[in-house]
Amino acid sequence: MSFSFRSLIAIAATSAVVVLTATGIALAIDYAAPQPLQPGAQAPITKGAGKDKFRIAYMPPATEFNYYIAIGEGLKAAAAEKGNVETFMLAPQSGADINGQMGMIQDVITQGVDAIVLSTHDEAAAAPLVKQAVDKGISVVIVNSDIANFPTPVHAVVGYSQRKGTHKIGEYLLERLGDKSVKAAVIEGQPGYHSTERVGGFLDAVKGKPNVDIVASIPGGWNVEGGNTAGMDLLQGHPDVNVIFAANDYMIMGAQLAAKSLGRNDLILLGNDGDTAALEEISKGTVTATVNTTPFVMGQIALQVAIDVLDGNFAGGFVETPTTIVDKANVLPVLQAPDKLYPKPSMQY
Numbered sequence: 001m002s003f004s005f006r007s008l009i010a011i012a013a014t015s016a017v018v019v020l021t022a023t024g025i026a027l028a029i030d031y032a033a034p035q036p037l038q039p040g041a042q043a044p045i046t047k048g049a050g051k052d053k054f055r056i057a058y059m060p061p062a063t064e065f066n067y068y069i070a071i072g073e074g075l076k077a078a079a080a081e082k083g084n085v086e087t088f089m090l091a092p093q094s095g096a097d098i099n100g101q102m103g104m105i106q107d108v109i110t111q112g113v114d115a116i117v118l119s120t121h122d123e124a125a126a127a128p129l130v131k132q133a134v135d136k137g138i139s140v141v142i143v144n145s146d147i148a149n150f151p152t153p154v155h156a157v158v159g160y161s162q163r164k165g166t167h168k169i170g171e172y173l174l175e176r177l178g179d180k181s182v183k184a185a186v187i188e189g190q191p192g193y194h195s196t197e198r199v200g201g202f203l204d205a206v207k208g209k210p211n212v213d214i215v216a217s218i219p220g221g222w223n224v225e226g227g228n229t230a231g232m233d234l235l236q237g238h239p240d241v242n243v244i245f246a247a248n249d250y251m252i253m254g255a256q257l258a259a260k261s262l263g264r265n266d267l268i269l270l271g272n273d274g275d276t277a278a279l280e281e282i283s284k285g286t287v288t289a290t291v292n293t294t295p296f297v298m299g300q301i302a303l304q305v306a307i308d309v310l311d312g313n314f315a316g317g318f319v320e321t322p323t324t325i326v327d328k329a330n331v332l333p334v335l336q337a338p339d340k341l342y343p344k345p346s347m348q349y
Contacts (some may be wrong), residue, residue, distance in 0.1 A: 001204050007183060007250075012196035013060060016113075021222045024250070025298060027189055029078065029300060029301065029304040030235040031158075031304060031305065031319050031321075032097075032316060032319050032320045032321070033319030034123060034314070034315055034316065035148075035317050035318045035319075035320070036317050036318075037068050037148050037150075037154075037157065037233035037316065037318060038148045038149040039150045040149075041148060041150055041153055041154065042154075042155075042316045042317070043153035043154055043155045044342075045155060045309060045314055045315070045316050046150040046312060047200075048311035048312035050347065051114070051279075051310070052084060053084045053085070053086065054084065054085050054086070054114045054115065054117070054306075054307065054310055054318075055085075055086045055087075055112070055113050055114050055115045056071045056075075056079070056085060056086070056087045056113065056115045056116070056117060056303070056306055057088060057089075057090060057108045057111070057115070057117070058071075058075050058087055058088070058090075058100070058115060058117045058137070059089070059091060059104065059108065059116055059117065059118045059119070059120075059241070060072065060089070060090045060091045060119045060143075060144075060205065061091065061092075061101055061119055061120055061121045062091055062092055062093060062094055062095035062096075062101075063089075063091050063092070063093050063102060063277075064093055064094055064095060064223060064276055065095060065107065065222070065223075065240065065250065065275075066271065066276065066342065066343055067248070067249070067250075067275055067295050067348070068091070068119065068144070068188060068295075069146075069300055069303070069342055070275075070276075070296050070297040070299070070332055070342035070343075071119075071144060071295045071296070072089050072247075072299060073144060073219030073296060073299060073342040074263075074295065074296035074297060074298060074299025074300040074301075074303070074342075075087055075117065075194060075207070075299035075302055075303045077198075077296075077299075077300060078090070078299070078300040078304060079295065079303055082137070082307070083117045083253070085303070085319065086136070088304070090104045090107070090108060092104065093311030095121055095190070095222050095223065096121075096190065096221065098120075098121065098125055098333070100121045101120060101121075101122075101126070101128065102125055102129060105118070105126065105129040105130075105133070106129060106132075108116055108133075109129065109132055109136060109138065109235075113138060113261075114138065114139065114310055115139040115140070115141065115277070115306045115309065115310055116133055116138055116139070116140050116141070116165075117141045117143050117302050117306055118130070118140060118141070118143065119142065119143050119144045119145065119163055119231065121189075121190055121194065123147065123151055123192065123193055123194050123220075124191060125152060126247050127150070127151035127152040127322065128150050128152070129133050129213050130150070130154060131152040132335045133265075134152070134153060134154070134155070139155045139156075139306060139309045139310055140154045140155055141154070141155060141156045141157070141302055141305055141306045141309065142154050142156070142157045142158070142159075142240055143158050143159055143298065143299075143302045144158075144159045144160075144194075144293075144298065144335055145157055145158075145159045145162070145193065145194070146159050146160065146161045146162055146163075146197070146318055146320070147193055148318060148324060155314070155316065156186070156305050156306070156316065156317065156319065157317070157318040157319070158298065158299060158301055158302040158310055158315060158318075158319045158321065159293075159304065159318075159319075159320075160291075160293045160298070160320060160321045160322070160323045161244060161320055161323070162194065162198050162201065162262060162292075163200055163201035163204070163215065163247075164196070164201060164323070165196040165198075165201060165272065165291040165293060165323040166197075166198045166199070166200075166202040166205075166245075166247075166272055166281050166291060167201040167202065167204055167205045167290060168201075168205075168291060168325050169202060169245070169270050169322065169325055170201065170202045170204070170205020170206050170245075171205050172207065172270075172289055172325050172327075173205075173212070173243065173245075173270060174201055174206065174212070174295045174300055175269070177212070179211065179212060180211060181210075181211040181212075181213070181214050181244070182211065182212055182213070182242050182243045182245065183215050183238065183240045183241045183242055183252070184206070184212055184213065184214050184215065184242075184243035184244070184245065184269070185214070185215055185216045185217065185218075185234045185241045185243070185244050185245075186203070186214065186217035186218075186225055186236060186243065186244075186246075186254070187217075187218065187219070187220040187230045187231065187234070187244065187245070187246035187247065187251045188204065188217060188218065188219045188220065188247055188292060189219070189220065189221070189247040189248060189251070190219065190222055190260055191219070191224045194247070195219075195247050198247040198248075198294065199247055199270055201215070201338070202245050214241075215238050215241060216234055216237065216241070217239055218230050218233060218234065219235075220246060220247075220254065220255075220327045221251075221253035222247075222248055222250060222251065223250050223254070224250045224251070224253050224257070225254060226254060227246055227250060227251030227253060227254025227255045227258075228253060228254035228255065228257050228258050229254070229258075230246075230251065230254070230255065230258075230260060231254055231256070231257070231258030232261075232262070233257040234262060234309075235262055237259060241267075242267055242268065243267065243268040243269075243270070244259075244267060244268075244269055244270070245270040245271075246271050246272070247272055248271065248272050248273050249271040249273040249274070249275035249277070249278035249287075249290055250273075250275065250278075251267050251271070251285060252271035252272075252278065252287055252290070252340055253271070253275075253277060253278055253281060253287065254269065254325075255269060256269055256281065256286055256287055267288075268288045269286075269287045270288055270289055270290070271287060271289070271290040271291070271292040272290060273290060273291070273292075273295070274291070274292030274294060274295065274334075275290075276341045276342065276343050276344070276345055277343075278290050279292070279295050279334055279335055279341075279345075280335065280345060280346060281304055282326060282327060282328055282331045283328065283331045283335060283349070285328055285334065288303050288327060288328075289325055289326060289327035290325075290326055291323050291324075291325060291326075292323065292324050292325070292326040292334060293322075293323050294322055294340070295319060295342075296324070296340045296341065296342060297321060297322065297340065298321045301321055332349055334338050335349040336349050
C-alpha cells in the first residue's frame with residue numbers, strides 16, 4: 001500500500017522517503033528537499049535509537065481553527081498507515097490562550113513523548129519550553145510555518161512559504177484588476193511571525209502599484225468573529241474600500257459576513273489557508289479567492305519528517321509544502337477530493 005497523493009506535491013526538488021512496516025509493506029511519502037535553517041537555529045540530528053514504536057504529540061495553537069484540525073487529521077492518517085506511531089493532540093480552545101498552550105507544552109515534556117509537532121502564535125514564549133524539550137532528547141518539528149530562525153534550535157520546520165503564498169494572491173489581484181484602480185484594506189492576525197509574513201507577502205506584491213491604494217490595516221484575531229468586527233470597522237470607516245485581504249480564511253469569512261450585513265456585494269475578498277468553509281464560499285461566489293495551503297497534506301508530511309528525525313534519516317532544515325491560488329474557476333476539483341479536506345464539505349460536489 002502506498003500513498004496516492006504524490007501528484008499533489010508539485011515541488012521540483014523532492015526527497016523520497018520509504019519506510020518498511022513489520023509486514024514488509026512499503027509506505028512512501030515524498031516531500032521537498034529541505035532548505036537549511038539560519039545559523040544557530042538547527043538542533044543536531046542524532047542517529048536513531050532503532051525504536052519499534054514512536055509516540056508523537058501534535059500541539060497546534062488552538063482547537064477553534066479547523067485548519068489545525070485538518071493538519072492533525074493528515075498527521076493521524078499518515079500515522080495510521082505506518083502502524084508503529086501513536087499520536088495525540090493537545091491544544092487550548094482559543095488561539096489567544098498563549099499561557100494555556102505553554103502549560104500544555106510543559107505537561108507534554110514530562111509525558112515521555114519521542115517528538116512534538118508544534119505550531120504556536122508566540123515563538124518567544126514557546127522558545128524556553130522548546131529548549132527544555134530538545135535538551136531532554138525530544139525531537140521538535142515546527143509545523144505550518146517557514147520560520148528559518150526559531151528563537152531556539154529545532155530539528156525541522158514544515159510548512160508553506162507564507163510570504164510567497166500571499167505574494168501569489170497579491171499577484172492574482174493585480175492580474176484580475178488590469179488597469180482598474182482600487183482601495184484595499186488588510187485584516188491582520190494576532191501580532192507574531194505568521195501575521196507579519198502573510199501580510200508582508202501581500203503588501204510586497206502590490207507595493208508601488210499605482211492602481212492599488214492600501215487605506216487601512218487592522219487586526220482581526222485570526223477568527224471569524226474578529227474578522228467580522230474588523231470588516232465592519234473597515235467598511236464603515238472607509239466606505240470606498242472595494243478589496244479586503246485577510247491573513248487567514250476565518251477572518252475573510254468574517255469580513256464577508258460584515259459585507260453582507262452592509263449590503264456590499266461588490267467586494268474582492270481574498271483569504272489564505274484553504275479552509276473547507278472558505279472553499280465552499282468561493283464556490284458560491286461570496287469569497288473571491290484564497291491561498292490553498294493543503295493542510296491535510298502538510299500534516300502527512302510533518303508526520304513523516306518527525307519520523308525521519310527520530311530515525312536519524314533527516315538532514316535538518318525547512319521542508320516546503322505546496323500552495324495554489326483557488327478561485328471559482330478551479331475550486332470544484334478541490335471540493336471533489338473530500339478525503340484531503342477537514343472538515344468534509346457540507347455537500348457532494
